[in-house]
Ligand SMILES: Cc1cc2nc3c(=O)[nH]c(=O)nc-3n(C[C@H](O)[C@H](O)[C@H](O)COP(=O)(O)O)c2cc1C
Ligand code: SF4
C-alpha cells in the first residue's frame with residue numbers, strides 16, 4: 001500500500017529546499033521499493049520548521065522538520081514512513097505548542113489540505129459560507145458581516161460592511177470586487193500563504209462579496225514578487241470554474257461571478273487602494289484624491305469593493321458559523337481573529353492566528369522565542385515600513401487597533417519584525433525615509449521631496465553635524481509629512497522615524513533631556 | 520538561465536495581441552513583452568499606444584513608473600537581494616556588502632562581463648526565514664555567506 005506524505009509547496013518551504021526534499025524522498029522510497037504518494041500542501045505556518053515533512057500514520061499525521069535534502073536517508077532509516085523516532089520528529093503538528101495556542105479560522109485548512117483539490121476544500125468545510133450566503137441574499141449577508149464587527153485587515157481597519165453597503169446601494173451597470181493582495185509590507189506573508197495554501201477560500205470570500213453588492217467580476221491584484229501565489233490562485237480559479245463555482249449561475253443559483261489574477265510590477269504604493277485601481281486600469285500607480293470613494297467610482301469609474309485578502313477570507317467563516325461566533329473573539333472594537341506574522345531576527349518565526357488582545361511581548365518572547373541571534377531583543381517594528389518601532393518596555397501593548405494608535409503605533413497588516421541589540425536605529429530611521437522617497441508616487445511634495453530631505457538630514461545627524469538643529473529640522477519635516485501627504489506612505493513614514501528617535505535618542509547623538517528641550 | 524528572444528516587431532504584436540481582450544490590458548502586455556524580450560524596448564511604446572488608443576507619453580509614463588520594467592536588457596543572470604526590514608534585521612546588510620564585494624559592482628548594477636545583474640528587492644514574503652534572495656526567479660531563504668557564495672558562483676558560471 002502506498003504511504004501518504006505531505007510536503008508544502010508554499011514559497012517559504014520551497015525557498016528552504018522543499019522541492020529537493022521531495023525529490024530525495026521519492027528516490028529513497030524508490031530504492032526501497034516502497035510506494036509513496038506525496039501531497040503538496042500549503043504551509044502550517046511554523047516557518048522555522050520548513051521544510052516540514054508529514055507522514056500519515058494510523059495515529060494521525062506526524063511531522064519532521066526542518067528537513068534538509070541530506071536528512072532524508074537518515075529519516076527513512078529511522079522509520080519515517082511509520083512515524084519513527086528521529087531528532088527532527090516534532091510529533092503531531094497540531095499539538096505543537098505554537099499551533100495549540102492559536103485560534104485558527106482563516107488558516108484552519110492551511111498546510112493540511114491540497115490547495116489544488118476542490119474535494120479537499122469541500123471536505124474541510126469549504127463553500128459552507130457561500131451556501132448560507134445564497135440562502136440569505138444580499139441585504140442579509142451585509143447585515144451578518146456588519147454584526148460580526150469585521151474591520152479591514154489591509155491596514156486601515158475600516159468596517160467592511162459599510163464599504164459593502166455603499167457599493168450595494170450604488171446604481172451601476174457594472175460593479176467590481178477587487179482583492180488587494182499586494183502585500184508589500186516587510187514582515188508580512190499571510191496573504192501569500194492563503195493564496196498558496198487555501199486559494200478556494202479567497203475565491204469563496206470574493207464570490208460572497210460579489211453576491212452581496214451585485215458585482216459579477218473580481219480581480220486579485222498581487223505582486224510580481226509572488227509567482228507561486230499567482231500560479232496557485234490561477235489554478236484554483238480554473239478548478240472552481242470547472243466545478244461551476246465561478247462563471248454563470250454559481251452553484252446553480254441565479255448569481256454569476258468570475259475573477260482574474262493581475263500582477264503588479266514592483267511598486268509598493270500600488271498597495272494603496274486607489275493607486276492599485278489605476279494600476280489595474282493600466283496606468284501609473286498614483287494615488288487618487290478622495291472623494292470620490294472607490295465604492296462610488298472605483299475601477300473603470302464603477303462602484304468597487306476593495307478589500308484585503310484577510311478581510312475577504314474571514315467572510316466565509318462569518319457566514320458559515322454566524323456573526324456572533326466571530327464577534328466573540330477579540331477585544332473592544334477589534335473583533336475576530338488576526339493572522340499575525342512573526343518575522344525578522346526571531347527564533348520561531350511564522351504565522352500565528354489569534355484573537356485580538358494578545359500582547360506584543362507574548363508574541364515576540366513567548367511565542368517567537370526571542371531573537372534568532374540569541375542577543376536580547378531591542379525593538380519590534382509592527383505594521384510594515386510605515387509602522388512604529390516599539391521598544392521592549394512597551395511590549396505589554398495588546399494587539400488592538402485602538403491600543404496601538406494610542407501609542408502612535410499601528411497594527412497594519414499584522415507583521416512583526418524583531419530586531420536584536422545590534423540594530424542601528426539611526427540607520428533604520430534613514431531607511432524609512434529612503435524607502436518613502438523610492439516608492440513615493442510623486443503626487444505630493446511633502447512625501448516626494450520631504451523624504452529625500454529626510455535622508456539628508458538623518459545623514460547629517462549621523463555624521464554629528466549640528467545635531468541639535470538638525471533634530472529640530474527632522475521633527476518639523478515629519479510634522480509636514482504627517483499633515484501634508486495625501487496617503488499613508490508620506491503620512492505614516494514619520495512613525496518609524498519618530499519612534500526610533502523618541503525611544504532611542506542617544507543613538508541620534510542626543511540625550512533625552514536635550515530632546516525634551518528641543519520640543 | 521532565462522532565454523529571451525531577439526527583438527521582432529511581428530513577434531511583439533503577437534505577444535501583445537494575446538491580451539487585447541482583457542479589461543485594462545496594459546500591465547499584462549508590458550509583463551509579456553518583458554518576459555519575451557527581457558526588457559521593454561522603446562519600439563513597443565508606439566505599438567501599445569496605437570493599439571490601446573492612448574498617447575505615447577502615457578504609455579511611456581507607465582513603463583517608467585514601475586521598478587520591474589527594464590529599459591535595457593539585464594545581465595545574463597539576475598540576482599535580487601531582499602533589502603527590506605526583516606531581512607536587514609537578520610543580517611542582510613552584511614550579505615549585500617559581501618555580494619557587492621564579490622561581484623565588483625553595486626546593487627543596481629551589472630558586472631563588467633555582463634554576466635550578473637545584482638539588484639535590491641523589497642520583500643519576497645519570506646521574512647520569517649530571512650534573509651532572502653531570488654536568482655532568475657528561483658527563491659532562496661535562510662541566506663548566509665556560504666549560500667550566497669554558491670548563488671554567485673552559479674550566476675557567474
Ligand atoms: C502605501 C500604502 C500601501 C498599502 N498597501 C496595502 C497592501 O499591500 N495590502 C492591503 O490590503 N492594503 C494596503 N494598503 C491599504 C489600502 O489602501 C486599503 O486600505 C485596503 O486595501 C482596504 O482593504 P481592507 O478594508 O480590507 O483593509 C496600503 C495603503 C497605503 C497607503
Ligand atoms: S503621500 Fe506620497 S505616495 Fe501618497 S499620494 Fe502623496 S506622493 Fe503619493
Ligand code: FES
Nearest residue numbers: 442443444445448
Ligand atoms: S506635486 Fe503636489 S504640489 Fe507639487
Ligand code: FES
Nearest residue numbers: 601606643645646
Ligand atoms: S523582508 Fe526580506 S523577505 Fe520580507
